[in-house]
Amino acid sequence: MSDAAFKIGQVVAFGRGAGDGHIRGNEFTVTRVMPLESGFRSYRARGKDGVERAFQESQLRPGTAASQAGQRVEVWPT
Numbered sequence: 613m614s615d616a617a618f619k620i621g622q623v624v625a626f627g628r629g630a631g632d633g634h635i636r637g638n639e640f641t642v643t644r645v646m647p648l649e650s651g652f653r654s655y656r657a658r659g660k661d662g663v664e665r666a667f668q669e670s671q672l673r674p675g676t677a678a679s680q681a682g683q684r685v686e687v688w689p690t
Contacts, residue, residue, distance in 0.1 A: 616645045616653055616669075623675030624657060626667065639675050640665070 618624055622642045640657035643664060653669040 616655075618642050618645070618655060618669070618672060618674075620645060624655075624667075624672040625675045626657075626671060640667070640672075 620642050623639055624642060625638055626640060640659045642655050642657050644656035646654040646656065646666075655667050655669065655672065656664055657667055657672075658664045
């Protein structure tokens with residue numbers, strides 16, 4: 613999984629698209645890096661509301677530097 617753009621514990625920002633208005637918050641913490649499927653990488657990430665969601669790599673970008681500092685993440689076994 614070395615070709616993944618994001619790593620477990622990294623804070624990422626979600627770029628909203630049409631139909632994504634139901635997803636609360638903008639920043640999420642990566643909890644799992646999923647295997648490639650049909651050439652695309654996906655991630656599981658948890659928001660501040662405690663809900664874990666699935667995102668495609670193309671929907672995410674690095675979070676702000678301020679949100680990276682002191683971030684504690686609960687990592688679940690895969």
